[in-house]
Amino acid sequence: MSSSHILILNATVYTITLLIYYVKSKSFNVGTLILLLYSFTAWASVLFYNHNLFRYSIHYSKITLLPFIYLYIVLMLFFYPFLKFKSNNIKYIKPPNPNKFSVIIIGLTIVQFFDFLLQIPSINQILHNNINWGETRSVIYENEDWFWFNKYSLLSHIHLLAGALTPLVLTLAFYSYFVLQVRNKWNAIFFYVTILTLVINQILVAGRGMLLIRIIFLLSLVLLFRGFIPEKKLKKLKFLSIAFVVPFIFFFISVSQSRFSEYASYMYYKYAGENYINFNGLMYHNLKGTTNGTAYFTFFTRVFNPDGINYNTSLEKWEYIQNKTNVSGQYFYTFVGAFCFEFGKVGTLLLAIISSILVGGVLSKSKQITISLILFYSTGIYILINGVFFFILQGSAGNLTIILMFILMVAFKGIRFN
Numbered sequence: 001m002s003s004s005h006i007l008i009l010n011a012t013v014y015t016i017t018l019l020i021y022y023v024k025s026k027s028f029n030v031g032t033l034i035l036l037l038y039s040f041t042a043w044a045s046v047l048f049y050n051h052n053l054f055r056y057s058i059h060y061s062k063i064t065l066l067p068f069i070y071l072y073i074v075l076m077l078f079f080y081p082f083l084k085f086k087s088n089n090i091k092y093i094k095p096p097n098p099n100k101f102s103v104i105i106i107g108l109t110i111v112q113f114f115d116f117l118l119q120i121p122s123i124n125q126i127l128h129n130n131i132n133w134g135e136t137r138s139v140i141y142e143n144e145d146w147f148w149f150n151k152y153s154l155l156s157h158i159h160l161l162a163g164a165l166t167p168l169v170l171t172l173a174f175y176s177y178f179v180l181q182v183r184n185k186w187n188a189i190f191f192y193v194t195i196l197t198l199v200i201n202q203i204l205v206a207g208r209g210m211l212l213i214r215i216i217f218l219l220s221l222v223l224l225f226r227g228f229i230p231e232k233k234l235k236k237l238k239f240l241s242i243a244f245v246v247p248f249i250f251f252f253i254s255v256s257q258s259r260f261s262e263y264a265s266y267m268y269y270k271y272a273g274e275n276y277i278n279f280n281g282l283m284y285h286n287l288k289g290t291t292n293g294t295a296y297f298t299f300f301t302r303v304f305n306p307d308g309i310n311y312n313t314s315l316e317k318w319e320y321i322q323n324k325t326n327v328s329g330q331y332f333y334t335f336v337g338a339f340c341f342e343f344g345k346v347g348t349l350l351l352a353i354i355s356s357i358l359v360g361g362v363l364s365k366s367k368q369i370t371i372s373l374i375l376f377y378s379t380g381i382y383i384l385i386n387g388v389f390f391f392i393l394q395g396s397a398g399n400l401t402i403i404l405m406f407i408l409m410v411a412f413k414g415i416r417f418n
Helices: 003-025 030-049 065-084 098-128 133-142 153-164 166-179 185-204 208-228 231-284 298-304 314-325 334-365 371-387 395-411
Strands: none
Touching (some): 003 030, 003 065, 030 065, 030 208, 030 231, 065 371, 098 185, 153 166, 153 185, 166 185, 166 208, 166 231, 166 395, 208 231, 208 371, 231 334, 298 395, 371 395
């Protein structure tokens, strides 16, 4: 079987899985969105592989069947709890304690607003200078301390905290503004400050891909809370969506043209479809070692082994991964590929089995839907959406997200396991 035929077979399997799940669910829910995303990129890999320029790229490699079998099994193990927990079946969400919720919302708003203030000098620079988005991305890869506030420990840690809160504040902001029926000015302030800060942060780093991912994540929140959004607010949501998506399209095209000029259209194929190809042809059979938590779980590594991390920038990190595993770390391999770098193929399979059991236990055994459970579920969905390309909760900020999720879950009284 040729490489192209294997890619087509792979895409067909994901599509069939999507159709079966959709028919059984009888609804376009969050699980459907996840399977649609992975099916879309699977077909994009077919188009990328058959593009005229593909054979000249670093991604050109022979595709075999075994890596796709392994990837599908591991992905479905990770997906299973989230597919079983059908968002369209949620009938009631227990409201949080109003006073506690207000205090948490105000605190999170202050953190994000302060982070926004830190960006003002950079915003001013963009408004008064001709910015080359391609050069901006190169500078970030080579020097991740290029923001002025990174010179000051307290300010850089506030920015780190704001970044780590991303999926959590998006979930809480959406819930507080569109779902809660209590009139509270802080709910509206929290929502708009959250959206503004996250958009500005990505514009300043020319992060068109991350903005796209966050749009998809917001769509998952719409599907999650769809049954609880009043008609009036649903109309406002549609207006805000148009007002946000249209400028984003222009931004996306502008950044792509600046970075890739006449090759921009080819790069669309590449970014959308390289994940499966890289996992199969570049990683699976070439993986010779593991990083043992030092590549993606750096926050925890620094806690238990302060000298375990000896790189500072993305370029150095990618080189470190290659030295440890014999595979370049700079390309998309899905989040499963990231786990393979850290724990090996057998370790990742075991992790998927354990995760499926534990996460499934949390999502299926909880007696009622609480904000804590929603935070747990939405953070998992955030990982899966980003995971079609890479493991999003990596590094200090990403690892901190995991800790903050549990802190907020406890703050909202946690979830019941019996």
